[in-house]
Amino acid sequence: MLVLLLRDAWRQGVALALHGLALAVSAFLVVLLATIVGHLAREDAAGAPCSGDVRRLELRDSSGALQLAPRVATATFDSGSSLRTYVLGSQRLVNPDAATGESTFVGASDGLLRALCLSNQAGVHNTNLPPGPRGFAGNGVVPPAGVQLVSRIQDFRGISGVGDGAVWVRERDVPWLRLDPENWDEVLMVERGPGQSWTDIEEEVDAFVRARPGLFSPGTEARWVLASGIDNDALQRGVRGLVLLGLVAGGILALVVANLSVYFVGRHPRFAMTATVLSALGLSRLRLLLVAAFEPAFLVILALPAGTWAAKRYLEAQPGFGRVVIDTSPPMIAALLLCLGVGLVAWRRVAATRSSLRPGVGGFRRLSGRLASSLVVVQIAAAVPLVALSLQAGIGWRQAQASQTLEPPTNVWMARWQRDTPAPNGELVEAIKAIERDDPGAAIASSILPLPGGRATAEEAFVVLGGMRLPVARNQASPRFLELAFGVPHARAEAWLGDTRDGTAAAVVSRSLATALSPLPARFALDFSAADSDFEVPHDVVGVVPDVASMWTGKARHAGVVITRWNESSTAMSGVVLIQAPGVPVERFQRVARRLGADLGDVSNAGTAVTRSVQAERQMAEAFGLMAVVGVACMLVGLISVLRGVEVARALEFSVLFSVGASRMDVARIHLRSLAVPAAGGAIVGLGAAALATLLVAGRRPLLEPLVAPACAAALVSVAGLAVLCALASASRVARRNPMPALRSE
Amino acid sequence: MTLVAIEATGLCKSYPVGSERYTAVSEVSLRIEKGEFVVLSGASGSGKSTLLSIIGLLERPDSGELRLDGRVVGHDDAEAARMRGQHIGFVFQAFNLVPQLTIEENVALPLQVNKMASTRQALARSRDLLDQLGLVDQARKFPEQLSGGQQQRAAIARALVTKPSLLLADEPTGNLDSASGALVLQLLRKSHAAGTTVVMVTHDSRHVVEGDRVVHLRDGRVVESP
Numbered sequence: 008m009l010v011l012l013l014r015d016a017w018r019q020g021v022a023l024a025l026h027g028l029a030l031a032v033s034a035f036l037v038v039l040l041a042t043i044v045g046h047l048a049r050e051d052a053a054g055a056p057c058s059g060d061v062r063r064l065e066l067r068d069s070s071g072a073l074q075l076a077p078r079v080a081t082a083t084f085d086s087g088s089s090l091r092t093y094v095l096g097s098q099r100l101v102n103p104d105a106a107t108g109e110s111t112f113v114g115a116s117d118g119l120l121r122a123l124c125l126s127n128q129a130g131v132h133n134t135n136l137p138p139g140p141r142g143f144a145g146n147g148v149v150p151p152a153g154v155q156l157v158s159r160i161q162d163f164r165g166i167s168g169v170g171d172g173a174v175w176v177r178e179r180d181v182p183w184l185r186l187d188p189e190n191w192d193e194v195l196m197v198e199r200g201p202g203q204s205w206t207d208i209e210e211e212v213d214a215f216v217r218a219r220p221g222l223f224s225p226g227t228e229a230r231w232v233l234a235s236g237i238d239n240d241a242l243q244r245g246v247r248g249l250v251l252l253g254l255v256a257g258g259i260l261a262l263v264v265a266n267l268s269v270y271f272v273g274r275h276p277r278f279a280m281t282a283t284v285l286s287a288l289g290l291s292r293l294r295l296l297l298v299a300a301f302e303p304a305f306l307v308i309l310a311l312p313a314g315t316w317a318a319k320r321y322l323e324a325q326p327g328f329g330r331v332v333i334d335t336s337p338p339m340i341a342a343l344l345l346c347l348g349v350g351l352v353a354w355r356r357v358a359a360t361r362s363s364l365r366p367g368v369g370g371f372r373r374l375s376g377r378l379a380s381s382l383v384v385v386q387i388a389a390a391v392p393l394v395a396l397s398l399q400a401g402i403g404w405r406q407a408q409a410s411q412t413l414e415p416p417t418n419v420w421m422a423r424w425q426r427d428t429p430a431p432n433g434e435l436v437e438a439i440k441a442i443e444r445d446d447p448g449a450a451i452a453s454s455i456l457p458l459p460g461g462r463a464t465a466e467e468a469f470v471v472l473g474g475m476r477l478p479v480a481r482n483q484a485s486p487r488f489l490e491l492a493f494g495v496p497h498a499r500a501e502a503w504l505g506d507t508r509d510g511t512a513a514a515v516v517s518r519s520l521a522t523a524l525s526p527l528p529a530r531f532a533l534d535f536s537a538a539d540s541d542f543e544v545p546h547d548v549v550g551v552v553p554d555v556a557s558m559w560t561g562k563a564r565h566a567g568v569v570i571t572r573w574n575e576s577s578t579a580m581s582g583v584v585l586i587q588a589p590g591v592p593v594e595r596f597q598r599v600a601r602r603l604g605a606d607l608g609d610v611s612n613a614g615t616a617v618t619r620s621v622q623a624e625r626q627m628a629e630a631f632g633l634m635a636v637v638g639v640a641c642m643l644v645g646l647i648s649v650l651r652g653v654e655v656a657r658a659l660e661f662s663v664l665f666s667v668g669a670s671r672m673d674v675a676r677i678h679l680r681s682l683a684v685p686a687a688g689g690a691i692v693g694l695g696a697a698a699l700a701t702l703l704v705a706g707r708r709p710l711l712e713p714l715v716a717p718a719c720a721a722a723l724v725s726v727a728g729l730a731v732l733c734a735l736a737s738a739s740r741v742a743r744r745n746p747m748p749a750l751r752s753e
Numbered sequence: 754m755t756l757v758a759i760e761a762t763g764l765c766k767s768y769p770v771g772s773e774r775y776t777a778v779s780e781v782s783l784r785i786e787k788g789e790f791v792v793l794s795g796a797s798g799s800g801k802s803t804l805l806s807i808i809g810l811l812e813r814p815d816s817g818e819l820r821l822d823g824r825v826v827g828h829d830d831a832e833a834a835r836m837r838g839q840h841i842g843f844v845f846q847a848f849n850l851v852p853q854l855t856i857e858e859n860v861a862l863p864l865q866v867n868k869m870a871s872t873r874q875a876l877a878r879s880r881d882l883l884d885q886l887g888l889v890d891q892a893r894k895f896p897e898q899l900s901g902g903q904q905q906r907a908a909i910a911r912a913l914v915t916k917p918s919l920l921l922a923d924e925p926t927g928n929l930d931s932a933s934g935a936l937v938l939q940l941l942r943k944s945h946a947a948g949t950t951v952v953m954v955t956h957d958s959r960h961v962v963e964g965d966r967v968v969h970l971r972d973g974r975v976v977e978s979p
Contacts, residue, residue, distance in 0.1 A: 660851045666811060667863035667911070668838015670831050747806050750845050751923075 254700045258389035262641040265385040380685035382649045387686055387730055390642040391693025392700045395722035397635030399701045399714045404628035646730060650737035662746035675738035682734050690727055697722055758919060758950040759785040759808055764817035766803050777803040779973040790951045792964030800973035801954045802923050809921045810837050838867035842912030846924035848904040850896035857892035860910045869915060882910045902933025909940050920944055922953040938963055
């Protein structure tokens with residue numbers, strides 16, 4: 008019996024190998040997806056940096072009036088609550104003491120402090136702040152006189168700065184939220200901690216409020232406010248991610264099921280002879296079932312561990328995964344159950360139909376036209392989106408490679424203007440102010456940092472520091488400020504201030520920043536060298552927002568640089584560079600950029616350059632590329648098998664057609680025509696899925712060209728091309744097939 | 754003067770079997786007049802079905818020449834297809850009705866494949882023919898719903914629907930009981946009486962008498978007597 012079984016397996020060796028390969032790559036994909044999903048889920052549960060973890064809470068009494076959140080926060084901290092609660096501002100900002108010139112900024116936040124710390128370090132990538140309570144002392148920075156900490160704000164990555172009486176808060180990778188200065192006392196930002204749900208937090212805050220009736224007006228309730236630009240975006244990203252994941256997982260599972268179906272449908276008649284002989288030898292039904300399970304089990308035992316092992320090795324080679332433990336996550340269980348179900352159904356059919364099995368029945372005779380069509384649809388529909396995603400990611404990678412000149416991963420768009428006629432800085436300042444006035448959300452505009460150049464007057468200059476725009480006039484700049492803001496040694500700052508009256512302040516600042524932000528000039532040098540030799544970098548970098556330093560580390564939201572053509576004979580600037588920081592929607596940036604360009608007028612050279620993390624794009628391209636390769640491999644195996652099945656199943660039909668007068672070309676044409684409908688159906692479904700998937704990916708990477716249409720078109724063409732090749736090969740076999748065996752079979 | 758329907762000269766056909774070749778037909782020369790009813794007889798494996806498939810242009814001989822109605826055929830695929838569609842009708846032992854089509858669709862198939870009639874016309878002619886064969890009630894059924902005899906009669910209808918001048922039958926009664934077989938033979942005789950040249954393959958000695966002439970084959974060669 009074993010010899011018989013082995014002979015049967017040997018005869019079907021090629022089919023076995025192909026389907027084993029398909030099963031292995033399917034297992035690879037399933038394990039890959041399941042592990043990634045599990046990884047993300049664990050990361051989310053652990054409160055690791057992920058979107059949507061910050062919400063804004065309002066406390067309103069029964070009349071709808073806002074209650075003061077700071078009291079909540081203070082008490083919350085005092086009560087030792089587990090909530091990671093952060094309060095922005097318990098009191099209004101104290102205006103700088105213009106009289107003494109000692110306090111150049113007031114109010115503080117951890118983000119601001121971090122920015123300061125970072126800007127003090129030449130190596131700007133060090134984000135490992137000392138452990139312990141955050142604050143000036145915790146960061147090893149002595150608080151300047153006049154600076155008042157609004158509260159003991161702990162490690163909240165979202166607060167970056169205050170300025171203009173407004174508060175800017177952010178959550179990782181989402182746009183800045185500008186809080187209304189009039190209400191800012193009532194703002195309570197809450198970050199969800201590990202294992203916490205928003206409901207838990209809400210209940211905790213409500214309980215706190217109820218327990219302290221003296222602090223709040225009657226009927227005060229905590230209400231979550233989906234702060235614009237924070238939770239909505241996060242929510243959308245989450246939904247998009249889920250849909251994308253569902254698409255990819257669905258496509259892969261469809262391929263798995265289709266391939267298993269092809270395998271089992273094809274194997275069922277192939278096993279017929281063996282089953283008949285064994286049945287005639289008196290094998291019981293149960294034993295026949297076990298024998299029927301021999302080959303699939305052989306396949307599964309070989310293929311599944313191989314695919315799992317490959318996925319594990321692949322994932323462990325990726326950054327951020329560490330040691331991968333193949334766990335029993337729900338997607339994995341579901342996939343395995345699905346495979347098992349398909350297998351059991353097929354085995355049951357084999358056992359149940361043994362009496363009807365007749366020797367000599369060719370493989371795939373039971374492959375119905377509808378099943379074959381469905382399998383063709385599934386194979387093509389599943390492959391198109393995978394290939395489209397791969398192409399989109401691949402092109403994005405090349406795009407990022409072409410534009411990226413700096414290693415730290417960040418998202419930067421750059422718009423540049425060069426004016427033919429130099430204009431005074433004041434014009435730019437006015438333009439920025441106008442944009443800020445009209446478009447308060449355009450944080451990027453407020454980040455622009457024109458410093459006095461040439462004989463610019465002090466009144467025209469200001470600096471943005473972590474979102475806080477501060478006047479930097481000769482009568483306000485202090486050595487302390489320069490020390491804190493730019494890392495200028497105190498003595499040097501004093502000397503510099505002493506020189507400000509003769510107009511060298513900008514040069515000093517420029518040199519300080521060029522030292523502190525060494526990556527920046529290199530970047531600009533590359534950019535400008537290709538575009539315009541008039542810009543001589545870094546010597547023309549006269550001002551840089553300090554927060555650029557933390558921008559490279561992904562901690563800051565926005566930064567701007569003004570490149571001023573140093574012109575001794577003019578008070579003019581000849582160029583502006585606007586940098587978009589991570590997470591700023593490209594539409595907002597473009598709007599500001601257009602506005603600024605329009606306001607400046609006489610722009611002879613405006614353009615944008617796109618840069619992005621090459622690393623992230625490479626990883627995305629690799630992951631999607633891998634999925635596409637195995638997806639296409641699965642599709643080819645499945646498609647070839649289905650087509651071979653169709654050839655066998657329709658052999659009689661084709662032979663009869665041949666016998667009644669159809670030529671070989673006619674038969675091939677009929678075969679191709681019958682494949683065209685399911686192939687077109689698969690292409691349409693696949694194109695829709697590809698468009699959706701690529702749009703979702705494009706939404707997650709707004710800084711690159713979406714490439715939806717070209718990726719979908721190229722994917723469709725390539726998959727359709729492969730399908731057409733398979734179909735032509737099949738048609739050729741059909742045309743060359745000898746009709747007599749089918750016509751003579753009984 | 755009698756007209757020659759089939760003239761075969763030195764036909765040879767062999768198939769690969771493992772590393773060797775099996776000779777199914779060897780140097781067969783045959784001449785069949787128009788309107789003749791010829792029975793090809795021989796034991797199983799004697800090459801009669803292969804010879805029939807060559808005569809029916811389903812297979813090409815390795816060597817030799819075949820003339821149908823005086824014209825050399827078999828080299829041009831399109832011409833062979835046209836001949837098969839318009840001048841030759843086939844009846845097989847296994848009926849070979851397309852299982853996905855109804856009986857009337859099966860019968861109409863040759864007319865549609867050869868573009869000899871529109872779909873409606875083809876189905877109408879199909880029903881007429883089935884009516885003549887007593888199968889009109891089964892016209893909308895699928896082959897598996899019919900008995901073997903009914904299927905074979907439907908297969909004969911399919912072979913005759915194009916009014917071929919040559920009817921080739923390969924063991925048409927091989928899968929039928931004696932009553933059904935007799936009915937099928939009666940249909941073949943009726944077709945022959947209508948002027949169709951009939952070539953029937955059988956290994957059943959009882960049916961040999963049906964033909965005007967019997968051609969015996971043994972080991973792929975024509976012999977004088979069985």
